[in-house]
Amino acid sequence: MKNQLNYLLLFISLLLISCFNNQEKNYENTSEIPVSREMTAELTSPPNVPTPVGRRKAKKLIVKMEILEKEGEMTDGVRYVYWTFGGTVPGSFIRTRIGDEVEFHLQNHPDNKLPHNIDLHAVTGPGGGAESSFVAPGHEKVFSFKTLNPGLYVYHCATAPVGMHIANGMYGLILVEPEGGLPIVDKEYYIMQGDFYTKGANGERGLQPFDMQKAVDEKADYVVFNGKVGSLTGDNAITAKVGETVRLFVGNGGPGLVSSFHVIGEIFDKVHIEGGNKINENVQTTLIPAGGAALVEFKVDVPGTFILVDHSIFRAFNKGALGMLKVEGEEDKKIYSGEIRDDIYLPEGPGLQEMPTTNEIVESKIPAKNFDEQMKFGKQVYMQTCFACHQSEGQGVPNAFPPLAKSDYLNADVNRAIGVVLHGLTGEITVNGEKYNSVMTRQMLSSEEIANVLTYVYNSWGNSEKVINTDMVEKVKNKK
């Protein structure tokens, strides 16, 4: 009797399994996956990604992508005319699953000057769709394709001159999830690196045209995540909580440079190499080719700010390829102790490394004409140079970096303040009753920039409203 029951159970479970298999039938050829019903794809701007496909069946997926040529900000004070898919660089994120039949509507806004098209690396077909999507301003082209291979793919414009269209920001990512979707994680973000070539050098103010010669030479002025300097820092930083698993969809639009993607203070638990099926584990830095992508996943164990960089490191600190992941939650002293002792060790200090002296720094070509401009330019310098330590409202960081807001040390002596920016400051000082023993290196700023930034500081956050001019800076500079 008992045996019989066992057999019955076995039979039922077999039946169940076979039913289950029927539902999740694995198609030998992904082109045979049938589609049911129609839906409009959710498109998102970076750094957000659409909802995971989960267990949904393959569908006819309608994607409407608008091309916009528009002016935007590369970094403080520097404007650039971007060509975009969906109004952002990188373009809107497209999320599909294997077997979807994507009906792609490419719309070229009437205000645009140029024809465009789209080559999606997820497309199996001539030109990746470029051939059938070539569209004049004020028109819309429609083509469709079936997603045959799971993975994370780059899309980009492929209209002549191809390099220029990509260099102006025409790229983005399309994800094809496997049957049943990718494993669910707590946070997902969309990050794409790109290099930009401007007529003026890095930081030169005003509307900067594209420089074809620099692009041909692959001498980038800006290497950035998500289209501009600072798109992932400060208030724009991506966030997570301790214990969460973070998945980053990282692409590289190029056009010229290959990315050595790295997150400072994290090890990638998993990397889908080049966006494909193969998973590598415990990776420090993953290489992302131009026109390629990777999925990286890691669990965040401790709180703090983790810096995303292209580990070709001058690009990170001098050309903009820097982002932030801010993690909140309980500390775990076992995993990371935090500061135990406070000693000074500065391998990059002025004594050890040859840094250009302030005399060698060229003055800006467009000097500030009045107080308002001094404040404006001063703020730009502040955000580029001082912000990291002294913080956005001049509040500093307790026990580490002294405040500039309502600072008695600052307001007591203007010439001393100029000297500090010019030559740096090491050793113990007392600011507003608190002792600080830290190091500020000398800053690579021109006299005019120093005058502007100090004017900004003195006229912000309840300080003494002094106005500093270039002559005052020169006087202090020549005194030593």
Added chain:
Amino acid sequence: MKHRTFYVLTIALLFHTLGFSQTEGMVFIKGNRYIPLYGRDSTVVEVKDFEMDIFPVTNSQFLEFVKQYPKWQKSNALKLFTDKSYLSNWENDFELKSSEKPDSPVTYVSWFAAKAYCECQGKRLPTVDEWEYVAMADENTRDARIKPDYNKQILAWYEAPRTNENSIGQLPKNIWGIYDLHGLVWEWTLDFNSVLITGESRKDVDKDSNLFCGSAAVNATDLMNYAAFMRYAIRGSLKAKYSIKNLGFRCVKDINK
């Protein structure tokens, strides 16, 4: 003796210009053989003498035209020859929208409309070869294509937004005395679709590799190809009934000897 040849030459030149009276609003373009930048089967093309409009056709000129030829009015134009954007910056058949200027180049016109306009004046649209021939001049030279500044200026315009809203004749004229070939709007050409550019630009590069050798022979730089590429790309994306915000036209006239 030397003097005499000089005189003969001067007189011959004088007669040459006298023998031909110039049409108002047009200038005489002396034909020649040249190598276009890109897009033809043979490398050298010949352009015969012709006259070209000094300025692109403006909104107010086009208004005169539609008054005379009602079938090209906004509400009357046949759908076969225009798309629904035709004159979409006009309020109605005879008025511009308040944001538009009468002396801006007319845009949102189809190839059919542009062609009809020119024919009604006893003129015609320029061929790609004619247009490119005049457009390769800058202020001081007839072929400025190897000058980096010339190319940079053109590329900068390709990036500048809303230039179609500017008035004609604000930028310097080229050595022929022609204004605004670059800097305001794209212009229709008679045979805009004779150069087959597929939507897949990279394939075109392969197809026409011979042409690149051809242009290399005239010391082409990358910049030079890129500027031309963009013009051929926009032409390749067009159909004759399209009406586009950044696309206008001007006319030319054959010389009857």
